[in-house]
Amino acid sequence: MHQTTHQLPDLPYDFNALEPVISTEIMELHYSKHHKVYVTNLNAALEKYHEAETKNDISQMISLQAAIKFNGGGHINHSIFWTILAPLSKGGGEGPKGDVAKLIDRDFGSFAQFQEKLTNASIAIQGSGWGWLGYNKGFKRLEIATCVNQDPLSSQGLVPLLGIDVWEHAYYLQYKNVRADYVKALWKIFDWRQVEERLLKAGA
């Protein structure tokens, strides 16, 4: 029987490394509590799923799918999110170069236009969700998309390159209800080298 246990990935910097854009308190809670709970609940749901599978209990397997999607999506999304952020002193916010810069210009007209579109789409999400820059492998182009809750971007057929977590747990302690200020500030700490690496891995 296969029992895959998913684990919280290491954070590539200290909790205070993204100050002043993301406070130490938010980082600590977001990573150690929120992300960890997704991992714990994903493992619990998968364990129950495997049990149901061995009993050939299809009804139970179907009823577990929502929990697997929600917690698995939360684990996938946050695992990407930590890696595409970097401290100001380590290249955060330096802006895209190379292939990713070329594709942004080609597909959105300019970096400024892309930035405005992704910012506005992320701010406008109703309730909890994520704004994304994704890669469409079929059409070989970049696309902006939004997802509700923790739905992974792959469910829209796109490879996730850069994500913006607009759940209140990501900003409320620091930015209160002003999601727009948080989303605009995030541009100061995106790590475009990681985004380019993800783009190349996607086969662009």
Ligand code: MN3
């Ligand atoms: Mn989050």
